[in-house]
Amino acid sequence: MSIIETVEAEGSEAVSLHQRILSDISEKILSGAWAPGHRIPFEHELTAEYKCSRMTVNKALSQLAKAGLIERRRRSGSFVRRPQSQAAVLEIHDIRIEVEALGLPYRYQRLERLQRRSSAEDRMLLELATSGPVLALEGLHFAGRRPFAHERRLINLAAVAEAGEEEFLDIAAGPWLIGRVPWSEAEHRIRAIAADDHIADALDIEPGAPCLVVERRTWSAEHPVTHVRFTYPAESHTLVARFRPSQG
Amino acid sequence: MSIIETVEAEGSEAVSLHQRILSDISEKILSGAWAPGHRIPFEHELTAEYKCSRMTVNKALSQLAKAGLIERRRRSGSFVRRPQSQAAVLEIHDIRIEVEALGLPYRYQRLERLQRRSSAEDRMLLELATSGPVLALEGLHFAGRRPFAHERRLINLAAVAEAGEEEFLDIAAGPWLIGRVPWSEAEHRIRAIAADDHIADALDIEPGAPCLVVERRTWSAEHPVTHVRFTYPAESHTLVARFRPSQG
DNA sequence: ATGGCTATTATGTATATACATATTGAGACG
DNA sequence: CGTCTCAATATGTATATACATAATAGCCAT
Numbered sequence: 001m002s003i004i005e006t007v008e009a010e011g012s013e014a015v016s017l018h019q020r021i022l023s024d025i026s027e028k029i030l031s032g033a034w035a036p037g038h039r040i041p042f043e044h045e046l047t048a049e050y051k052c053s054r055m056t057v058n059k060a061l062s063q064l065a066k067a068g069l070i071e072r073r074r075r076s077g078s079f080v081r082r083p084q085s086q087a088a089v090l091e092i093h094d095i096r097i098e099v100e101a102l103g104l105p106y107r108y109q110r111l112e113r114l115q116r117r118s119s120a121e122d123r124m125l126l127e128l129a130t131s132g133p134v135l136a137l138e139g140l141h142f143a144g145r146r147p148f149a150h151e152r153r154l155i156n157l158a159a160v161a162e163a164g165e166e167e168f169l170d171i172a173a174g175p176w177l178i179g180r181v182p183w184s185e186a187e188h189r190i191r192a193i194a195a196d197d198h199i200a201d202a203l204d205i206e207p208g209a210p211c212l213v214v215e216r217r218t219w220s221a222e223h224p225v226t227h228v229r230f231t232y233p234a235e236s237h238t239l240v241a242r243f244r245p246s247q248g
Numbered sequence: 249m250s251i252i253e254t255v256e257a258e259g260s261e262a263v264s265l266h267q268r269i270l271s272d273i274s275e276k277i278l279s280g281a282w283a284p285g286h287r288i289p290f291e292h293e294l295t296a297e298y299k300c301s302r303m304t305v306n307k308a309l310s311q312l313a314k315a316g317l318i319e320r321r322r323r324s325g326s327f328v329r330r331p332q333s334q335a336a337v338l339e340i341h342d343i344r345i346e347v348e349a350l351g352l353p354y355r356y357q358r359l360e361r362l363q364r365r366s367s368a369e370d371r372m373l374l375e376l377a378t379s380g381p382v383l384a385l386e387g388l389h390f391a392g393r394r395p396f397a398h399e400r401r402l403i404n405l406a407a408v409a410e411a412g413e414e415e416f417l418d419i420a421a422g423p424w425l426i427g428r429v430p431w432s433e434a435e436h437r438i439r440a441i442a443a444d445d446h447i448a449d450a451l452d453i454e455p456g457a458p459c460l461v462v463e464r465r466t467w468s469a470e471h472p473v474t475h476v477r478f479t480y481p482a483e484s485h486t487l488v489a490r491f492r493p494s495q496g
Numbered sequence: 497a498t499g500g501c502t503a504t505t506a507t508g509t510a511t512a513t514a515c516a517t518a519t520t521g522a523g524a525c526g
Numbered sequence: 527c528g529t530c531t532c533a534a535t536a537t538g539t540a541t542a543t544a545c546a547t548a549a550t551a552g553c554c555a556t
Contacts, residue, residue, distance in 0.1 A: 030432035035430070043506070053540065055543095056539085058508080059539095072507065073506085090338045190486065191486040239437070241338050243435075291537070302512090306539095323517095323534090
């Protein structure tokens with residue numbers, strides 16, 4: 001009897017063998033058919049099963065290993081890993097996109113613009129070692145007539161000198177920076193706060209009302225570029241993060 | 249002359265060629281040396297530069313393409329992509345781990361446990377099509393003597409029948425579920441709320457105080473498994489998400 | 497028994513090769 | 527002048543092969 005009959009599963013539209021091996025195995029793991037700790041077949045066994053070379057199998061398994069689904073041990077084989085910590089991919093979009101996705105007209109309005117030597121607080125926010133020129137901005141993002149988010153931003157002018165010439169009157173610094181400065185790393189901090197008087201006034205909500213705060217620090221090739229703090233009124237905003245075990 | 253001189257660059261600790269190509273190119277892109285739109289050298293050029301086979305170069309470039317740093321076009325070459333939307337990886341740990349990382353003793357305490365047929369609300373939360381048995385749990389996570397987080401959970405007993413036999417008196421359902429049920433997909437929603445009387449009472453904070461809410465829905469092989477809502481007092485909790493352009 | 501040596505085994509990395517496929521550019525032709 | 531065809535080109539996928547490396551199992555000598 002033939003071990004495999006290359007069954008052309010209905011609906012299979014010319015996926016590569018490599019993809020097929022990958023999804024077959026992911027499926028077995030995620031469905032629970034192969035529990036954590038289970039030893040998955042050796043490369044040479046899969047080679048026989050899929051009638052392909054070891055390189056092809058190896059590529060698929062290496063990918064699964066990098067994705068964290070399996071763990072490979074020399075001489076012993078490959079094993080299904082137990083889920084570690086929940087890792088979710090959080091997409092943080094441009095606020096304009098978010099607002100327009102709601103079908104509302106978007107507008108940005110600058111509240112303040114200040115160029116100065118970095119204060120101690122600035123340096124802490126930017127994780128800057130030495131003092132230097134920074135640009136401090138404050139502005140509001142509107143969805144229709146209502147304030148959608150408040151933005152408070154610091155830009156390290158040592159890293160982005162051209163920003164010093166920009167007014168940022170009705171364009172937000174975010175989109176301006178993207179495309180101009182390649183960013184290599186970013187850190188987000190997400191938390192809840194009670195609106196202080198200043199924020200409450202800007203967002204037209206009650207002082208003390210809960211707000212979602214997203215802070216982002218961005219580096220480009222080791223240099224701090226910008227620190228920004230978005231404050232959203234609680235009702236207006238939910239962040240959605242999805243986890244789907246990576247595979248191909 | 250020798251075709252290859254295996255130059256052991258100082259500080260290079262036996263990384264594979266593949267890794268070296270990968271990090272070289274990432275570095276060029278992330279430092280801005282190669283701006284978005286820039287055409288990176290053809291495979292055969294890199295082959296010459298690194299004195300290696302096309303397969304090795306190809307593997308590295310394919311990986312960069314999957315990571316989203318470059319875009320590959322047949323006949324035209326490979327190009328640096330412009331940054332799309334900010335995607336951050338959010339790690340959501342077990343609460344016990346978080347608490348213990350703070351150096352505080354951890355404790356879980358059940359507040360309520362109720363087994364019932366799913367209500368309309370339950371079905372909405374679980375995204376369940378048909379009615380069936382569910383387990384509703386409510387509990388508190390303590391850091392030392394202070395409440396650290398409030399948990400409200402629904403478990404779909406059709407998917408995890410054994411959960412019906414568990415009391416969950418002093419162990420949280422999260423760790424119990426992990427390891428028992430392989431989960432293939434999860435969705436997180438993060439937002440800020442004002443504490444209602446019930447939450448305020450449980451967490452020992454003022455009604456109306458801002459809280460961070462993390463909701464998670466989990467599926468295993470298409471079947472809804474559980475929906476959980478964690479509520480953290482604002483002071484106690486900040487989510488940190490990091491983006492680092494994936495590479496090897 | 498205990499320690500150390502060796503052969504075996506599975507994975508890790510790289511090569512040369514082959515053919516498929518999408519896209520483009522140039523030249524032929526109406 | 528448009529468009530049609532064909533060859534050239536860069537990437538996509540797969541193969542067979544080779545040698546390196548890490549871990550283990552078994553054996554042997556002390």
